[in-house]
Amino acid sequence: MAEFEPKITAFVCTWCTYAGADLTGTSRIKYASNVRVLRVPCTGRIDFMYILQAFAQGADGVIVSGCHPADCHYTSGNLHARRRWVVLRRLLDFVGVDTRRIHFAWVSAAEGAKWADLVNSVVSTVRELGPYDEYRQAIPAHLIPGGTAA
Amino acid sequence: MSALHDTARQLLESGTAAVVIGYGEGTAGSARPLFVRDAARAGELVFDERCVHNLSVYLLKPEVKALGKAAIVGQPATLRSILQLASEQQVKEGDVIVLLPETEGGVRQIGSFAEIEEAVSEADAQLSPEEKACLDEIAALPRVDRWRFWQQEFTRCLKCYACRAACPLCYCAQCIVEVNQPQWIPVPPHPLGNMDWHLVRAMHLAGRCIGCGECARACPVDIPLNLLNQVIEEEISGQFGAHAGLSASASYALSTFTTGDKDTFIR
Numbered sequence: 001m002a003e004f005e006p007k008i009t010a011f012v013c014t015w016c017t018y019a020g021a022d023l024t025g026t027s028r029i030k031y032a033s034n035v036r037v038l039r040v041p042c043t044g045r046i047d048f049m050y051i052l053q054a055f056a057q058g059a060d061g062v063i064v065s066g067c068h069p070a071d072c073h074y075t076s077g078n079l080h081a082r083r084r085w086v087v088l089r090r091l092l093d094f095v096g097v098d099t100r101r102i103h104f105a106w107v108s109a110a111e112g113a114k115w116a117d118l119v120n121s122v123v124s125t126v127r128e129l130g131p132y133d134e135y136r137q138a139i140p141a142h143l144i145p146g147g148t149a150a
Numbered sequence: 151m152s153a154l155h156d157t158a159r160q161l162l163e164s165g166t167a168a169v170v171i172g173y174g175e176g177t178a179g180s181a182r183p184l185f186v187r188d189a190a191r192a193g194e195l196v197f198d199e200r201c202v203h204n205l206s207v208y209l210l211k212p213e214v215k216a217l218g219k220a221a222i223v224g225q226p227a228t229l230r231s232i233l234q235l236a237s238e239q240q241v242k243e244g245d246v247i248v249l250l251p252e253t254e255g256g257v258r259q260i261g262s263f264a265e266i267e268e269a270v271s272e273a274d275a276q277l278s279p280e281e282k283a284c285l286d287e288i289a290a291l292p293r294v295d296r297w298r299f300w301q302q303e304f305t306r307c308l309k310c311y312a313c314r315a316a317c318p319l320c321y322c323a324q325c326i327v328e329v330n331q332p333q334w335i336p337v338p339p340h341p342l343g344n345m346d347w348h349l350v351r352a353m354h355l356a357g358r359c360i361g362c363g364e365c366a367r368a369c370p371v372d373i374p375l376n377l378l379n380q381v382i383e384e385e386i387s388g389q390f391g392a393h394a395g396l397s398a399s400a401s402y403a404l405s406t407f408t409t410g411d412k413d414t415f416i417r
Contacts, residue, residue, distance in 0.1 A: 048353055049334050052346055069409060079407040086412050087356050090385040096297025105417040138301055138342035
């Protein structure tokens with residue numbers, strides 16, 4: 001059987017991390033191709049439901065990344081988001097969601113190498129954890145839209 | 151009891167209040183909400199250990215607002231709900247009179263937010279030792295067991311939304327669960343969708359929940375929903391030093407920030 005390839009969903013802000021990931025590419029830095037990048041205006045735009053939906057629809061890990069504190073294009077979107085993450089992490093941990101699969105980071109537009117390192121390390125962590133079937137098994141097979149789980 | 155009847159009668163006779171929201175005799179020995187609009191019926195009000203429900207949920211209902219100024223029979227949770235609603239601009243100064251039955255048999259009448267703020271204390275906002283012990287017990291379980299525990303709880307959820315209906319702070323005209331473009335909360339009744347619903351509710355009440363426990367009390371299948379709110383309350387008070395429902399002018403813990411907020415989990 002082929003080695004398990006984790007699917008990682010990354011929610012990144014357009015101003016810093018998306019540009020940083022772009023820099024990774026233009027710098028010809030190779031990194032794991034397991035990540036699907038979803039661009040949002042700001043980390044403050046990330047509803048926590050995005051993370052739950054990602055897991056429900058087949059992600060084995062999630063990365064949330066944006067501008068460093070004080071670098072936010074909208075001044076404080078990332079700082080508001082940080083407060084929500086503190087609360088969210090505690091709540092998800094309390095209900096038994098595997099928080100080792102949710103990774104938060106600040107990656108600026110100049111940190112192409114940091115983005116590559118981040119993705120590589122998340123991919124290797126999640127690869128060790130295996131597929132997040134436990135989460136998706138909470139949906140009975142006949143109720144999964146479009147057939148079987150991804 | 152007679153002090154409560156007299157006060158209610160006076161308020162209604164003088165026209166100071168158009169309706170007294172209190173407790174009356176229900177069926178099978180229970181207490182139920184009672185809306186007294188006629189002074190002659192003030193004697194139907196009861197107040198005893200059965201009267202635990204947080205009646206402030208009715209203050210925002212259009213049909214109750216339409217009756218005019220309300221007096222509400224309350225307890226500490228009612229006071230804190232009103233302060234939280236006031237801080238969210240849902241209740242105006244002078245909209246409501248609170249009648250606090252006292253243990254000696256008297257009734258304390260509170261009309262202004264300043265008086266309500268005086269009547270509540272930070273001690274009311276703390277988790278009780280029993281609540282704290284319950285949280286710690288669940289938190290001490292291995293992660294997989296916590297997951298199984300909550301999945302078993304959520305499996306029973308009927309999505310009746312009694313938790314939402316009973317909550318004084320769940321007043322959105324359109325709730326996210328009724329939004330279907332996109333469909334945030336899955337319609338089919340499975341544990342994951344049920345969990346989505348309860349997590350959404352907990353997150354939307356984060357920093358706002360005053361911990362009256364009405365959601366768990368209203369739940370027909372006895373899911374301990376208040377624990378989800380309590381764990382958030384513990385985190386918010388521990389990390390940000392904020393408590394809901396202690397002030398009519400406080401800002402909401404998650405709509406503000408400090409540069410020193412916890413960030414050890416962020417790379």
